[in-house]
Amino acid sequence: MRNIIALMFILAVGGLLNSNLDQTLVLMNPLNSAKAEVINSYVYKVDLAQGDFSYATAVGLGISIISLGLVLITNKLTKKLNDRSVF
Amino acid sequence: MKKSDFFKKLKRQLPLQLMVLPGIIFMIVFSYLPIYGLSIAFKSFSVTDTISSASWVGLENFRIALDDKFFWNAVVNTLGISFLKLAIGFTTPIILAILIYELRDGWFKRVIQTVSYLPHFLSWIVLGGMLVNWFSTSGLINTLLINLGLIDTAKNFLIEPDKYWLIAVLSDVWKEAGWGTIIYLATM
Numbered sequence: 039m040r041n042i043i044a045l046m047f048i049l050a051v052g053g054l055l056n057s058n059l060d061q062t063l064v065l066m067n068p069l070n071s072a073k074a075e076v077i078n079s080y081v082y083k084v085d086l087a088q089g090d091f092s093y094a095t096a097v098g099l100g101i102s103i104i105s106l107g108l109v110l111i112t113n114k115l116t117k118k119l120n121d122r123s124v125f
Numbered sequence: 126m127k128k129s130d131f132f133k134k135l136k137r138q139l140p141l142q143l144m145v146l147p148g149i150i151f152m153i154v155f156s157y158l159p160i161y162g163l164s165i166a167f168k169s170f171s172v173t174d175t176i177s178s179a180s181w182v183g184l185e186n187f188r189i190a191l192d193d194k195f196f197w198n199a200v201v202n203t204l205g206i207s208f209l210k211l212a213i214g215f216t217t218p219i220i221l222a223i224l225i226y227e228l229r230d231g232w233f234k235r236v237i238q239t240v241s242y243l244p245h246f247l248s249w250i251v252l253g254g255m256l257v258n259w260f261s262t263s264g265l266i267n268t269l270l271i272n273l274g275l276i277d278t279a280k281n282f283l284i285e286p287d288k289y290w291l292i293a294v295l296s297d298v299w300k301e302a303g304w305g306t307i308i309y310l311a312t313m
Contacts, residue, residue, distance in 0.1 A: 042312045043219065046305075050215055054207045061293060064253025065283060073202060073286040074293070080199040089172065092179075096166040096186035097196060 044122045052109035055101050077101055202290075209294040217298055218305030225306060226313050241303025249300075256296055257283060 057076040066074040075083075077097070085094035117123040135142065161176070166186055168179040190196050221241065228234040244252065259265040260282040267279040282288050 039309070039312050042308060046308070047215065050211055054211065055203055057203045057206055058249070058293075058297065060249035061253065061297065064249055065256065065289070065293060065296075067283065069284040070286045070289045072198070073289040075195070075199045076203040076206065077196075077199045078203075080196060091172075092165050092168055092170040092182075093186050093189060095163060095170075097190050099163055099166045100187060100190065 040120065041122055044116045044120055045124060048109060048112045048116060048124050051112040052105055054108060055105050206290055206293050209290060210297055213294055214298045214301065214305075217302045219309055221302055222306040222309035222313065226310060238303070238306070241306065243303070244300045245304035247300075252296070252300060256292070260292070 055077060057078055059076075059078040059082065062074060062076050062079045063082075066079065081094045081098050084090050084097070113123050113125065165176055165179060167181060167183060168174075168176075169182045169185075170176070170179040225234060225238055228237070247255075261267070262279040262281050266282065267276075270276045271279060282292065
């Protein structure tokens with residue numbers, strides 16, 4: 039049980055910067071977009087609606103690298119605290 | 126390992142290796158080759174360019190992102206929603222799994238498990254349409270609250286920015302919590 043919780047936690051932290059694009063696109067409207075706009079939907083908007091491919095790719099790549107860092111940090115932390123890790 | 130050993134092993138595992146091959150090809154085509162496309166993050170790319178003909182601009186695009194207030198707004202929203210989802214959406218399946226585990230085997234346990242993971246099989250498109258309908262002024266939630274006497278006038282919850290985070294987090298927990306319990310139930 040502790041193993042699985044540690045594993046699921048590491049995976050969940052890796053997804054911290056990835057929000058649910060499907061959910062956002064369905065529930066977002068012009069009135070709540072100030073609070074509803076997440077990185078995924080912003081990349082989507084800049085990329086396909088405004089056609090600024092380079093900028094959207096740069097944002098996506100930056101977020102991916104930070105996510106990788108988050109996974110590695112959590113992995114190291116759980117290894118130290120719990121002696122359990124994904125890799 | 127000697128080279129002859131390697132080929133002997135490969136020959137012995139040939140059927141298994143062949144079964145792995147489609148997966149490896151899939152990974153190369155859809156995960157490794159697209160890495161090349163990431164180079165447009167460091168270029169000034171427009172629809173008339175090809176990836177290789179676009180001119181390099183270095184870290185210019187990343188610098189623009191740091192000054193972009195819409196980008197930082199998106200970061201704040203992402204982190205806010207994600208941390209709420211982590212706090213509520215990560216603990217709920219564990220608690221639910223323990224509660225279900227403690228139930229006596231029978232129809233009640235089976236019904237609870239089935240009902241709690243059913244929303245997982247609806248896509249967000251379907252579920253989102255249902256939510257938009259429920260939260261509208263003449264929808265389920267408003268009708269319920271008015272008839273219970275909790276609010277006086279109907280209002281559309283989805284057009285209020287302050288309530289969006291809560292709606293996003295709770296609807297996600299509702300959709301995925303039951304599914305998440307399966308993996309914990311399997312370990313108990």
